[in-house]
Amino acid sequence: MAELTCKIDGAKFETEKELHRYLRKFKIRMAEYYQKYYPRRDLLTGELIKFKNKNYYFSNHFNSRVNMKKWLKETPKEKAKEFCVKIIEERKERRSLAYSPTQVEMRCTMMPPIHYYQELFGDFYSLCSELDLKPRFNKFPSEEIKEEIEEGYEIVIDTREQKPLNINYQTRREGLKFADYWLDKEDNKCYVERKETKDFIGTFTGGCDRFCRELERADEQDAYVVVVVENSLDNMMKFNYLKYVTKKVQVTPEYVMRNVRDIIQKHENVQFLFAKGRTEATRLTRKLFFSGTNYKDVDLQLAYELKLL
Numbered sequence: 083m084a085e086l087t088c089k090i091d092g093a094k095f096e097t098e099k100e101l102h103r104y105l106r107k108f109k110i111r112m113a114e115y116y117q118k119y120y121p122r123r124d125l126l127t128g129e130l131i132k133f134k135n136k137n138y139y140f141s142n143h144f145n146s147r148v149n150m151k152k153w154l155k156e157t158p159k160e161k162a163k164e165f166c167v168k169i170i171e172e173r174k175e176r177r178s179l180a181y182s183p184t185q186v187e188m189r190c191t192m193m194p195p196i197h198y199y200q201e202l203f204g205d206f207y208s209l210c211s212e213l214d215l216k217p218r219f220n221k222f223p224s225e226e227i228k229e230e231i232e233e234g235y236e237i238v239i240d241t242r243e244q245k246p247l248n249i250n251y252q253t254r255r256e257g258l259k260f261a262d263y264w265l266d267k268e269d270n271k272c273y274v275e276r277k278e279t280k281d282f283i284g285t286f287t288g289g290c291d292r293f294c295r296e297l298e299r300a301d302e303q304d305a306y307v308v309v310v311v312e313n314s315l316d317n318m319m320k321f322n323y324l325k326y327v328t329k330k331v332q333v334t335p336e337y338v339m340r341n342v343r344d345i346i347q348k349h350e351n352v353q354f355l356f357a358k359g360r361t362e363a364t365r366l367t368r369k370l371f372f373s374g375t376n377y378k379d380v381d382l383q384l385a386y387e388l389k390l391l
Contacts, residue, residue: 089119098136112136126153134336141176142192143169150192163202169193170213177347181218182210184346185384186354190319190339196222196384218350219378223385227376229369237371238264247276247364260296261307265371272377273300274367275309279327282311282318286341287333297349306351306378308370312363315356315383355382366391 086095090108095101105115113133122131122139126149133139143165144150154162173179173191185196199206200222207217231251239246240258247263258264261273275296277285285293300307311318319335321327342354357363369391370377376385385391 089115113139124149126150137176138336141172144192147192150194154194154198159202166194166199166202167209167213170210170215174213174215177343179215179347181347181350182207182215184218184353185381185387186315186356187343187346189315189383190335190343195387196381197388219381221380223380223388223390226390227369227373227380227385229372230374231372232267235265235267237368238266243276245278247360247367249364249368251368259303260300260305263367263371267371270371271303271305272370273305273307274370275307276363276367277309277311279311279313279318279321279324280331282313283321283327283331283333283338286338286345290341290345294345294349297345297352301349301351307353308377308382309352309354310363310367310370311354311356312360313356314358318356351378353377353382355386357386 086098086101087093088095088101088104090105090110093104095104102112105112116136116139117130117133120140122142123129124131124145125143127145129145131139131142132145144153154165157165170183170193173183173193183193183196187193188195196206199209203209206222207219210217236252236254237249238256238258239253240262241255242257243262246253249263254266258273261275263274263276264270265272297307313321317324319339321335321338322331346352346354355366357366366386370382376382382391
């Protein structure tokens, strides 16, 4: 590992932790140090990039999605295309991406959404293939996903599910090895894991290892898990401002969503779908079971935001 050099006096360090501790000698905050010696500016306003942490500082080109959207709108098409390719390549290298980023990944980082890439390049997944990223889905959602109810089956609700959804379909209680809901139909490989806001935060803070083991058990049965969250993606990216989230929650949305992104890249058999409330979560859960293989063929969050799901 290359040595790190303090820009103030040239002192050498083996780790960032040692360097950051050394900065106390000069009574300079980490934010001041990096903004002074490694200035990075918002491409639209020219203002210094806000310093939340080192990774955030060096991975962002704007201080807000509003600034990014305005800059892209004012920028010539070819320059915008160069930028959009660059940020995927940067993220691929920084986070060792293997698959094309999902809408959830792109929405909770300072990246344009997938539908913008689709408009700009014509085919987002072909672009990802050219960048040596494995396309995660077969197609870009362009038509409404239809629900075709089939009678004569039952939706199994796990016995550990404490607040089951009131699904308008026949149900029964039974222990599941993973997830909370499953349509008991031959060859059905779709499972739904329901998450309330606080449960979502808890699982993807201290329960990541346990959740990953569940995904591994699902993979052994060739099963696919859709995590349906009873809150919008916008709310979950700022849950620390929600009144009904207890003050005891010490983690940041950035930390939780980073864990979610890591899980998405590590496991090919999972998607996250952020619904706008419990009623929507109920509707979507049933629809996932009766809309063919769309649960794994398309980016569900993208389809939902395009009002196709």
